[in-house]
Amino acid sequence: MKNKLLLIYRKLHKEFGPRDWWPADTPFEVIVGAILTQNTAWTNVEKAIRNLKKAKCLNPKGLSELSNDRLAGLIRPAGYYNIKAKRLKNFLKVLQKEFGGSLKRLFKLPLKRLREKLLSINGIGPETADSILLYAGKKPIFVIDAYTKRVLLRHGMIDDGATYEQMQAIFMKHLPRSVKLFNEYHALIVELAKGYCRKRAHCTLCPLKGMK
DNA sequence: GACCAGGCACATC
């Protein structure tokens, strides 16, 4: 498994080159994006982020000071805007109350407790937590999302009932715990899934075709 | 006008 995973990584890296993820200017923007992109196309999230930037409130203090309704209005293009406004506020409340509004202090927690802390916030599940940990906190955690599952399925590495933890373990048990590797690998999988694994027919063109 | 997109919480059985 270890060799296969590394082989796949090299092949994808050669095919697509470095992806330079996550598409955001600051760790806080990563966190906001991670919540906004829940079951939502990224192009819609971009519009919402643009609105927040235009309103000059894409920072912990700025967002905290907005009313739920005003925040919901700004993130409207991202869909589920009422519930996502609450989820952003839920995160901000914990950040303010327990970490003085400082992401640096939040990310100082030991990794296990940090992940549990994020998961304890209503509206932050495993994928959102792990995206925050890897892409905002630079922690060695592998992110599993719909793209990752689709690629694993298409290439026969899991069956349909696989849990988040099982899929995550495939990568984390067999790869060196490198933030850079986990970051790049997940981004490459997204690229592969977007281009080649969306429909079965596309698999004939897949860069991984013929690998076993 | 369906169908889909980088989830998650909650109700019910």
Place this chain on the structure above:
DNA sequence: GATGTGCATGGT
């Protein structure tokens, strides 16, 4: 533990 449902916009 498994299954079903609400949440909502914008692109194809």
